[in-house]
Amino acid sequence: MVSSIVESVVAGLAKESYMKDGDYIGDDGMLCCGKCHTRKEREIDFLGMGKRKVAIMCRCEADALEARKERERKEEEMHSIRRARISSMMDETFQTATFDNFRKNSGNEKHLSIAQNYCKEFKKMYENNQGLLFYGTVGTGKSYTAACIANYLLEHSTSVVMTSFVRILQEMQGFDREREEAFTNRLNSVRLLIIDDLGAERSTDYALEKVYGIIDNRYRAKKPIILTTNLTLSQMQAASDIRYERIYDRVFEMCYPLEFKGISWRKREAAQRYEETKRLLEG
Structure with missing residues (x-):
């Protein structure tokens, strides 16, 4: 009898610990939530000693827990992204630089489409060790597209790491x-290495x-690389110096080439800045 009294007291104290105003x-004799009106307790067989x-957790407590876990997951994801950005160089x-603020024109729509498709299919690109080679004249958007x-x-x-051979050296x-x-x-x-200005070193x-x-390390590790260069395809293909030849052979083996040409964005922006400054200063 004493045992049952003790159990009753313990059960009562336990219930008080999770019973809230309105419950x-x-x-059926079970404690219910005063907000969502679902059960906050149930009966179980306890080690052969009866029920x-x-x-x-009631439904609103379970929902609150799930929402908290989702917030924590998103916070950790954001921390992970911030850490990755810090490490990206x-x-x-x-x-x-984003696809949303990519300045499209008739000459670069193909570049945008290929870059977006590369991201969309990155799992396959990674599995196939498939990189990209952006080549062409200065200021045509190669680095921006890679970014x-x-x-x-x-x-x-x-x-991702994005840097240049000049900076690496x-x-x-x-x-x-x-x-x-x-x-x-x-x-x-890293899963993707992007190196700007091949040939400037x-x-x-x-x-x-x-x-x-x-x-070569990326090649042997079967990991993709994206390279940008101001060199032409013919300049790379015609390299007679064995030091350059073996570099470019590896690049062509790993990377899908995409030519960038047209008016230099840098020259266009410089001209616009010049005209704007002239208007402000000279009236």
Whole structure:
């Protein structure tokens, strides 16, 4: 009898701990939520000692828990995206480049379509180690289009690094072997590596060896790379220097080439700035 009294007291205290204002006992003797009117407890067989009432979540508590988990998931996703952006090495100039603010004209609609399709099919592109080569004259949108791809994938929690060989070589100056290995491993660890301005690096044996090594590492790891260059396709195909030839052979093996041509956006914007400044200063 004493045992049953103790159990009754314990059960009562437990119920008080999860019973809120407005809650009530239903016709079946179970505690119900005063808001959603669903059960807050149920009976279970307790170790062969008969049935016991245990607390459960009512519908509104379960919904609140699910909403909290979703908020936490989204917060973690945003933290992950921010961390990925910090690690992306992307120049501030390109951090706002998106497909939404891509300035379309009759000459670049194909570029936009291919870039968007690359993102849409990135899982297959990754599995097939399929990269892109954006080539053509200065200022025609190669880097901007590559940055649109980078930012889209970063927003979808895909690891991307976007940098240039010039910056890579500057970073690696003075590195000992251990630091250089850690740096190149970082470049090789991301799902997509984007390197701007192939061909702008110095033509020293050291520089070209590092350029080849980075591209070849991606090839051997079966991971895609996107490259931009101001060189023409014929210049790359006609390279007679064995140092360049092996670089470009790897590039053609890994990357789908897309030519960018037309009026330079940079020259167009410079002309617009000139005219605007002239109007303001000279009236």
